[in-house]
Amino acid sequence: MAVWSFERSVCWGWSFLVPIAAPAASAASTARVAMSATTMDTQALALPSLPPSSVYVNLPFCRRRCFYCDFPIKVVGDRPGAAAAAAKPYVDNVVREIRATAAAAAIEAPKLPARGGAGGDDTMEHSGRGGGVKTLFFGGGTPSLCPPELVGLLIETVRNCYGIAAGAEISIEMDPGTFDEARLEAFLALGITRVSMGVQSFDAGLLEACGRAHSLADVYQAVELLRKAKVDNFSIDLMSGLPKQTVEQWEHTLSEAIATGAAHISVYDLQVEAGTPFGRWFSPGEAPLPEDETCADMYRTASGVLGQAGYDHYEISNYARPGFQSRHNRAYWENVPFLAFGNGAASFVDGYRFSRPRGLPEYGQWVGELEEEGWDKATGAPRRAACEEVLPGGGGMGDGAGAEESRPSREALERDALLDDVMLGFRLKEGLDLRVVASKYGHSAARRVEEGATEGMRQGWVVRDTAARGSRGGDAGAGGEKGGRNVGRVDDDFVYDGGRGSSSTLGAGSAAGDVGDHGRTSPGRGFPDDRSGGQEDRRAEVASDGGPRGEWGTLRLSDPDGFLFSNSVISSVFCELDGWKRCDQEQDGGVAAADR
């Protein structure tokens, strides 16, 4: 299940498109082709200009639409063969898009071993250039409804166009009730290394209340199938804040999820989206939905329970056992360029975020235009595709003509990139490295970020680490897990260059984060063992005066309260950055003495 939410800047009033699990476009994006640019060098912008490290493929078919879902899916029902019949022409279009994109960039697939997958290569390079795809993610939708041979065709197409590195992480979302032993074996035979399963709840009544297509019995059967097939690297998605859900039910769901032996657990708070049945039936914070305080309590409970069970809370919504962080999702959070294919999918290459049409007919037509015209080097869009929205600033684009005039200013692009870095840097537990901010945007930017976080530091939601950062918070390790099958226990300390220099690799990524999920304003009930929020790390220096000059250090959110109040912290930083502009000395690469 792909999960998205929006975060709106309280200061600037424009929206961030927020990838959490998979880059499908938000329902709120009505533009046929939406694009934003976040780069400092507009002249270098051209979508397919580099071989990607990460590739996302959207497979949008579901048996029915869950009551809270606004993703760009196609409902196929339960009739046998229906999903396969719908998937065939769609996958053909995706294959055409992958080929057309690679052809436009004249990318040659590197000569690599025939198969990625098991037996990780811990010596592989993660530069993002020329080494082949390191992470490939099939999301949706319910990708497990697609016949394995079609997924295999997509894998081979990616391999032929871009190469797939040995040891690559290849993930697929599989919902309970959509696969049996033979189908699972068929997927694993393709080189799938990681399964992400949309469970949402271990309460039968809540599954029904959410309109899920699967039963609780389906969940347990699916877990048993994974166990039998020795799939160690699987993740479970859970949702809190569901109608009538109690903290006790939530604790039961967490303990059942832990009992499955899942290597990774994602926890999302329900977002009530307009246009969905939940959007018509419910208002956030009002019965039968839990109150904000209860939802905050659920978040703290998840952090405490999963932490005690050995899961590392490495990102606002994600927990992993050592060696099992999602490498693909880290690419989003670290602002690494990635390609995305399929309806509604959003790519991020050379500073441009680019969303494909959501509807299947429109998507098919768009692929035809791409084949015919290729990518526009100036705008990063297919030459004939109308771009109706450019964020931030700028007006709509026509058919390429006038695109130059419509581009956001350099200042707007740079400010956007800085905001992205702040947003994503805070969502990872490693936090935001102010040295990186100072290096990329100048000391004035780092100082403003620091000042914007001052109130958060006073509250204990932001802590400053001044110790030199060695390896990032990722847990190292390579090779397969004992007895595991296609296990992706690989190096989570996955350093990308992203094709844009070395200063963006330390968790100061950009794009956007799902801070809206947990940006609740009510403190709720403290979790007994972690009531103090950011005081859990004695190495951290909590500074309320902006910290020592000359030693920027890293600002990170405390767990759980810093993560819980991330919305407030990030809003404060954004307010401080409002109107920020790099001064001339910094633009020239020097340190602005007057700004210190």
Ligand code: SF4
């Ligand atoms: S399984 Fe439900 S939530 Fe997931 S994409 Fe399909 S309809 Fe949406």
